[in-house]
Amino acid sequence: MKVMRSVALGVAAAFALIITSFVVPHAASAHGVTMFPGSRTFLCWQDGLRENGAIQPYNPACAAAVAQSGTTPLYNWFAVLRSDAAGRTVGYIPDGQLCSGGTGGPYDFSAYNAVRNDWPKTHLTSGANIQIRHSNWAHHPGTFDLYITKNGWNPNGPLGWGDLEKFAEVTDPPQSGAPGGLGYYYWNTTLPAGKSGDHILYIHWKRSDSNENFFSCSDVVFDGGNGEVTGVGPGGSSPGPTPTPTDEETPPPADGDCTATFRATDNGWAGHFQGEVTVTNTGDATINGWTVSWTYSGGQGFDGAPWNATLTGQPPNVVAKNASYNGQLAPNASTTFGFNATGSVPSPVPTLTCTSS
The missing domain is CATH 2.70.50.50 (chitin-binding protein cbp21)
Incomplete structure (x- = not known):
């Protein structure tokens, strides 16, 4: 295997x-x-x-x-x-x-x-x-x-x-x-x-x-x-689920000072895939922490814990928070976290919500 x-x-x-x-x-x-x-x-x-x-x-x-x-x-x-x-x-x-x-x-x-x-x-x-x-x-x-x-x-x-x-x-x-x-x-x-x-x-x-x-x-x-x-x-507390979009890319939130985008980086193993989320500070001031949430609708899960983030909410209502070393982002700066996942690559991709502190 x-x-x-x-x-x-x-x-x-x-x-x-x-x-x-x-x-x-x-x-x-x-x-x-x-x-x-x-x-x-x-x-x-x-x-x-x-x-x-x-x-x-x-x-x-x-x-x-x-x-x-x-x-x-x-x-x-x-x-x-x-x-x-x-x-x-x-x-x-x-x-x-x-x-x-x-x-x-x-x-x-x-x-x-x-x-x-x-x-x-x-x-x-x-x-x-x-x-x-x-x-x-x-x-x-x-x-x-x-x-x-x-x-x-x-x-x-x-x-x-x-x-x-x-x-x-x-x-x-x-x-x-x-x-x-x-x-x-x-x-x-x-x-x-x-x-x-x-x-x-x-x-x-x-x-x-x-x-x-x-x-x-x-x-x-x-x-x-x-x-x-x-x-x-x-x-x-952990945020609740968010709506699922109808297109193939994650739409940005209407407002806020950070965004998060999702992509599958490897789906070569049947029933599993590898995912990556990029978090970007879109505001004018440095942020000191971020939380990303999304909802799976196809039974997807995690195969182990993510890297460069900490899970505080499990599927279907996923909530991931920054690690101790990547929460601070200057304006326009980005960081990524990844994970091994179970199930098929979600299509359409879920809507991600990013909040900062």
Whole structure:
């Protein structure tokens, strides 16, 4: 198999994956939690990961979880699992421990059961059709059961099985990207109607070839959103999706002091391509940081982390921020960042939005 490489691989991602290779449990052969809408462990990992590979959360709930149980669980954000679950729910995972999958897994995720209102949140619209993305850190067949908290549930109390109602399931969905990185299973689902305010989306993945199961808590708020994430990174928010253009080139934004353009640089490996984004300061003063966002509509993803940028929002709603060394741009100056991607080259190319600080 041809593997695309870049000498400019991001330091944080490379360091984090090296660490992960040492701390992944060898007894468990499959892993995965929900990446969109992001689970607590996945979004806290994103929130805290720094360019040198350290995890130092900005989000207060994520910081409290790290203070309680350390960073090892976040380096293994994909491993909220029980090897002997065999599809069991009530009577197996105790109420109040649903987000950690109980206490019998390889890592201590109990801190992620904490009842707080400041976990990272994904903003959604009740009744909308969205694409669920669930990590395929290791690939195995199985069924995903999707639950949502009932209307009238108490968000200020521990989450119990009685608070949840099942609304969908899917068996053996397709994958984007290879196992062992940021690849994922994906499928479309219609969110329940009649929801408003804060809720928890809960996904229980049941392998069909073993008794191993996986558990994911994703904090969502039904407020008319379209996948925006808040509570991640120093600014605490990520922009939502932008419209898709109808031509073959990225149109510039109507105003603002930076622009971003997208191009595919290599599509020689079937099901993968390499992309590059150029950011230009179009204003009259130096900018000290930039954020680029876009929306994929064809199931594209990332095969590893980008270089020369840091991801704070995952597909389909991509958000990339400058690295520590390329955020400052003089007027008319440009910088680029790149990435290895899964899926086909998007056509038409997505609209990119650039904001500066």
